[in-house]
Amino acid sequence: MSDETILLDIKAVHAVYNKTIKALNGVSFQLRRGEILALLGSNGAGKTTALKAISNLLPAERGQVTSGTICFEGRDVLSEKPADLVRSGLVQVLEGRHCFKSLSVEENLIAGGLGRSSSRREIAADLERIYAIFPRLKEKRRTSAGLTSGGEQQMTAIGRALMSRPRLLVLDEPSMGLAPLVIKDIFRSLKALNREDGLSILVAEQNSTVALQYADHATVIENGVAVLSGSAAELRSRDDIKAFYLGEGAAFAHGRPAA
Numbered sequence: 001m002s003d004e005t006i007l008l009d010i011k012a013v014h015a016v017y018n019k020t021i022k023a024l025n026g027v028s029f030q031l032r033r034g035e036i037l038a039l040l041g042s043n044g045a046g047k048t049t050a051l052k053a054i055s056n057l058l059p060a061e062r063g064q065v066t067s068g069t070i071c072f073e074g075r076d077v078l079s080e081k082p083a084d085l086v087r088s089g090l091v092q093v094l095e096g097r098h099c100f101k102s103l104s105v106e107e108n109l110i111a112g113g114l115g116r117s118s119s120r121r122e123i124a125a126d127l128e129r130i131y132a133i134f135p136r137l138k139e140k141r142r143t144s145a146g147l148t149s150g151g152e153q154q155m156t157a158i159g160r161a162l163m164s165r166p167r168l169l170v171l172d173e174p175s176m177g178l179a180p181l182v183i184k185d186i187f188r189s190l191k192a193l194n195r196e197d198g199l200s201i202l203v204a205e206q207n208s209t210v211a212l213q214y215a216d217h218a219t220v221i222e223n224g225v226a227v228l229s230g231s232a233a234e235l236r237s238r239d240d241i242k243a244f245y246l247g248e249g250a251a252f253a254h255g256r257p258a259a
């Protein structure tokens with residue numbers, strides 16, 4: 001495989017909080033251009049920390065990558081400011097569907113495109129593109145985001161990220177606290193974006209069932225280490241993954257290198 005196919009390359013990353021609390025213990029994985037990669041793992045496995053490291057957001061939480069490398073399209077992520085990473089096409093939707101609650105849905109979306117120097121016509125076209133992906137947002141576009149449902153807030157957060165036209169969209173637990181039908185709706189939209197626009201997606205999920213249904217590949221992390229990587233189809237067929245679906249996450253041995 002040539003380097004051209006690798007969009008994101010995480011190698012042997014160690015990270016700590018407050019200089020002492022170990023959260024990542026040498027995690028390595030790669031995301032290929034144009035794929036959906038699911039990052040799976042139980043509570044506290046290190047998924048959120050890995051995603052924040054990828055967007056260089058750990059210093060804002062008294063966290064730090066102490067060794068290892070993270071490259072996005074060959075750029076050294078750890079030497080870039082988070083805002084510059086967004087401009088370069090790496091955009092993250094943080095856990096908890098953060099919206100500007102007093103702004104309307106449409107104002108939230110427009111805020112996502114502010115970093116780009118776009119004309120009114122381009123912004124209008126981008127909004128229509130988001131509304132085509134998430135028709136419910138069009139219906140709610142004049143409603144304060146804080147008065148919309150959890151699913152609509154998650155769609156707004158994703159739509160706002162899409163307004164900056166990312167090449168890699170990073171999502172932290174988009175299914176959290178949402179009803180199964182809403183989760184399906186969101187993942188279907190993500191899959192359509194991936195297929196039709198070639199958007200690469202990295203999604204951390206505790207809901208392994210839905211993540212493996214829509215992802216191309218998956219990496220399982222436990223105790224800050226990747227313990228298993230493979231195609232989604234391969235992982236779906238494994239008994240230990242089936243056990244993991246049922247919440248028996250301890251099925252993976254800590255420290256075993258990713259396959």
Ligand SMILES: Nc1ncnc2c1ncn2[C@@H]1O[C@H](COP(=O)(O)OP(=O)(O)OP(=O)(O)O)[C@@H](O)[C@H]1O
Binds near residue numbers: 042047048049
């Ligand atoms: N801001 C922080 N300060 C100190 N320790 C933290 C902080 N955030 C996470 N940790 C610790 O780092 C480890 C990894 O946590 P992380 O949130 O990355 O796991 P996770 O896989 O995303 O879990 P979950 O699915 O429950 O969100 C855990 O031991 C956690 O307690």
